[in-house]
Amino acid sequence: MKKKVTINVYGKVQGIMFRQTFIRAAIKRELDAGATNDPNDRNHVTCSMEGDDTIIEELIHDLAQLDKLNSWGAKVDKVERLSDYLNYSSHEVTTENVDEYKWSSGVEFYL
Template sequence: MKMVGVFLVSLTIIFSLFWLVASTRKSDTVPMSSGRYFHVWGKVQGVMFRQTLIRAAQKRNLKGAATNLKVPQKNEVEFYLAGDNAKIDEIVSFMQSGKDLNSWGAKVEKLVEMSSGKAFTDHQVTTDNVDNFNWSKNVEFYL
């Protein structure tokens, strides 16, 4: 009987230690975004901006979508990114740097994060359909 008591006490201590370690261990999960919406201005239409953005999203395992906005200046695009927030921030930071995004001279002059936007499936180009377009092969992506 004494042996069973010692065993139960030992088992309780082991379980308590396991629970303590498990509950204080840092999470291995990456902060994920359910979706972030952006509006950009600059040299972003007619310069492979949407394909550049979507390829950058694919390279980082993000979900992405983009649409050229119908404005007379042809200088606005709305886009959506979802996934690892650090990778989204990496794309946004590169865009805000003012550097060319590709060999066609796509460049963002202004970027604003919006609180809401167009649904993923309502965009013109997405990570799901980008390969269905007849894009020029003569473009190098820097993003």
């Protein structure tokens, strides 16, 4: 069953390649997704996903449970589901535009 979910993610998530890590994880799982940094809180990113219900739930679980999401030390302390869905394509980084960014090299993705 197809699902649409928006979450707030809190932790060590800005300046540490979290958005790219999240988007690469979504692509690997065949989800449409987007992520946006909170300009006022370096410990907060908003993410949206569309796709298979089970796969989305597994990704949310992995976000909250993994000790390190990438080799730069991205780490989630808390995931909060939002009642309203923010379309994934309205985010800064999406599964469609991720390759247009000039990301720093040398990061390994564990998510």
